[in-house]
Amino acid sequence: MGSIEEQIQKHLNIHDRLKKISSNCYQIPSSSSSTSSSSSTDNNYNYKKIFIKIGQGGSTFKGSSLHQYEYEGLAHLRKRCDGNFLYVPEPILYGVNEKNIGYICVEYMDIKHNTNKTAAKLGTGLARMHAYNFKKEPPSGNSNNSNNNYNDDGNVYYNAYGFPIDGCCGAGRQLNDINKISQNWIEFWRDYRLGDQLAVIKERFPTDNEIQQVGSELMKRLPELFSSMIIEDIVPSVLHGDLWSGNYGSITDNDIPVIFDPAVYYGHHEADLGIAKMFGGFGTSFWKAYHSVIPKEDGFERRSMLYELHHHLNHYQIFGGGYGVGALRLMKDILKKK
Numbered sequence: 059m060g061s062i063e064e065q066i067q068k069h070l071n072i073h074d075r076l077k078k079i080s081s082n083c084y085q086i087p088s089s090s091s092s093t094s095s096s097s098s099t100d101n102n103y104n105y106k107k108i109f110i111k112i113g114q115g116g117s118t119f120k121g122s123s124l125h126q127y128e129y130e131g132l133a134h135l136r137k138r139c140d141g142n143f144l145y146v147p148e149p150i151l152y153g154v155n156e157k158n159i160g161y162i163c164v165e166y167m168d169i170k171h172n173t174n175k176t177a178a179k180l181g182t183g184l185a186r187m188h189a190y191n192f193k194k195e196p197p198s199g200n201s202n203n204s205n206n207n208y209n210d211d212g213n214v215y216y217n218a219y220g221f222p223i224d225g226c227c228g229a230g231r232q233l234n235d236i237n238k239i240s241q242n243w244i245e246f247w248r249d250y251r252l253g254d255q256l257a258v259i260k261e262r263f264p265t266d267n268e269i270q271q272v273g274s275e276l277m278k279r280l281p282e283l284f285s286s287m288i289i290e291d292i293v294p295s296v297l298h299g300d301l302w303s304g305n306y307g308s309i310t311d312n313d314i315p316v317i318f319d320p321a322v323y324y325g326h327h328e329a330d331l332g333i334a335k336m337f338g339g340f341g342t343s344f345w346k347a348y349h350s351v352i353p354k355e356d357g358f359e360r361r362s363m364l365y366e367l368h369h370h371l372n373h374y375q376i377f378g379g380g381y382g383v384g385a386l387r388l389m390k391d392i393l394k395k396k
Contacts (some may be wrong), residue, residue, distance in 0.1 A: 061155060061156060061219075062110060062112065062153075062155045062161050062163075063075070063076050063084070065151065065155075066084075066108070066110070066150070066151055066163050066208075067155055069150070069151045069163075070086070071117065071151070072087060074087035075087070076108075076321075079107070080108050082110055082111065083107055083108070083109055083166055084109075084110065084166075085105065085106065085107055085112075085376075086106055086107065086108065092182050092377075097263060104161075106166075106254070107165075107166035107168075108150060108163050108164065108165065108166050108328050109147075109163070109164050109165070109166040109167070110161055110162070110163050110244065111125070111161060111162050111163075111164070112155075112159060112160075112161045113159040113161065113343055115162060119263050123160070124160055124225065124226065125152040125153075125160045125161055125162035126152050126223060127221075127223045127224070127225035127226075127322075128149070128152070128225070128319075128320065129149040129151075129152040129162055130149075130162065130322070131221070131225070131299075131320045131321070131322030132146055132147065132149040132220075132224060132318075132320060132322075133149055134296050134322055135187070135298065135317070135320060135322060136148065136149075137189040137296075138187050138190040138191075138296045139183060139186070139190075140183060140186045140187070140276060141314075142183075142314075142385070143179050143180075143182045143183030143186060143314065144179070144180065144182075144183025144184065144186070144187060144314075144315055144316075144317065145163045145309060145314055145315065145316040145317075146163040146186055146315070146316070146317060146318070147166075147167050147316065147318055148164065148165040148261060149162065149163075149164050149165075150163040150164055150165065151163045157367065158269060164318075167307070167309050167310070167316050167318065168305060168309060169173070169307035169309060169316070170305075170309060170310075171307075171308065172306070172307060172308050172315070172339065173308070173313055174343045175312040175343075176307075176308045176314075176315050176344070177312040177315075177340050177341050177343045177344040177347075178343040178347040179313060179314060179315055179347070180306060180315040180317075180340065180344055180347075181340070181343065181344040181345065181346065181347030181348035181349075181350075181351075182347045182348070182350070183315065184298075184301070184317075184330065184347045184348060184349060185347070185349075185350075185352045186325035186351055187295075187296060187350035188295040188297075188330065189295070189327070189353060190295070191293050191294060191295055191296075191350060192295075192393060201365075216239050218235075218240075218294060218324065218375075219243060219246040219294050219323070219325050220234035220236065220238055220240070220246060220250065220323050220324060220325075221234040221322060221323040221324065222234070222236055223236065224236060224268070225321055225322070226321065227299060227300050227321035227369075227372050228300065228321075228371040228372065228373075228376060229376050230258075230373075230375050230376050231254070231258060231375075232299070232321055232323070233254050234250065234323050235248045235249075235250050235260075242289050242290060242292075243284075243289055243292045243325065243326050244281060244284060244289055245281050247280065247283055247329075247364075248277050248280055249357035249370050250274065252273065252277055252280075252368070253277060253370065253373070254365055255276075255368065255371040255375060256269070256270060256273045256274075256349070256371070258374050258375045259371065259374060259382075262375055262378070263374075263378065263382065264328045266382060266385060268386060269385065269386050269389070270329055272386060272389045272390060272393070273389060275393065276389050276392060276393060277385070279393065280364075283357060283360055283361050283364055283392070284357070284361070285357070286355065286356035286357045287355065287356075289319075292326050293327075294320065294324035294326075295324065295325065295326070295327040295330070296324055297322060297323055297325055297327070297329060297330040298317055298320045298321070298322065298330055298331070299320050299321030299322050300319065300320060300321040300333065300369075301320075301330055301334065302333045302334070302336060302369075303338050303339065304337065304375075305317060305318055305319045306318070327352060327356065328361055328362065328365060329365045329368070331348075331361060331362060331365065332362065332364075332365025332366040332367075332368055332369055333366065333369045335362075335366065336366065336369060359395075360392060360395050360396075363388060363391060363392045363395070364392055366388065367385060367388045367389060367392065370384050370385035370388055371385050383391065
C-alpha cells in the first residue's frame, strides 16, 4: 500500500520525493514528469503544489469512503462551473495509507482576501453552475474542467436528487438517497435532510422532545412551502452543499473565486443558499449577482429559512448547545410565516 506520499508520487509519475512546505502542502519537484500515468484520473496537471487532507470526518466513515465522496463531489462541480466566474480545485487522488486512514489530494490553492468584486463573481458563477441543467443559462467561455475523465457523463443526475455516495456536511452525516427512492424534491428533503437530521438528534439528545414535535409538524407541512411551485419542475442542480464564507476565497488578481470543502449533492438550487446568510454571509453584491441570473420565485424567503434550518440542525447534531435553541426558533418561525 505504501505511504501517502509514495502513492501520490506513483500516481503523478514523480520520481523525486515531494517537498513538504507546510503541514498539508507539498511542492511537486520541478524535474518531475508533467503527465500522470496511473489510477483514477490520468490527468495532465499544470499545478506546482498539492494539498493533502488526511482522516477528517470523524468515525462515521471508514477508510477512503469520505474522501471518495469529496473527490467525486469536486469532479461534479468542476464539470458544471464556468471558469470565467468560478474555480474548483482539481481532485487528484484519494485512498488509504498503510494504517487504513483515508486521505484526499487536491490541487493547492493560494487563497487571497475576498472583495465585493469576488462576492459578485461568486454569485454569478454559483448561479450559472446551478443553472447548468436548466438549459436556460448554460456555462459559456472556458470551463475550468481541464479533462473529461471523471466517470461523470454530465447529465446522469438530471432527473434525480441526491448523490451516488453518502457523505457528510462538516462532521454531520449526509445521506444522499443513493438508491433513488425519492419521487420528488419534497420527499427527498423530508426523508434525507430534515427527517434524518431529527433522527440523529433524537439519538444524541433523547430528552429534547420539543424539537422532535415541532420538527414532525414541519415535515407534515412541507408542501406549504412549495405551494407556489410545480414540484415536478424543480430541476436538480449540482450543489456545493456547505457554501459559507469559510469555504470560498479568491485565487487570482482578477478576483475569480474558488470554492472548496464541498458536501455535494443534486437538488433545488435554493438549497445551496441556506447557509449563505450565516456566519457573516456574502453581502448584497453576491445576492444581486445571483438573482440577476436566477430570479427569486414566490415563497423564496420562507424556503430560504427551511434551507438555513438544515445547517442549524447539522450544527446541533455536531456541537449541541445553543444551536438547538436556534433551530427550534427557526422551525417555529417557518411554521408561522405565510
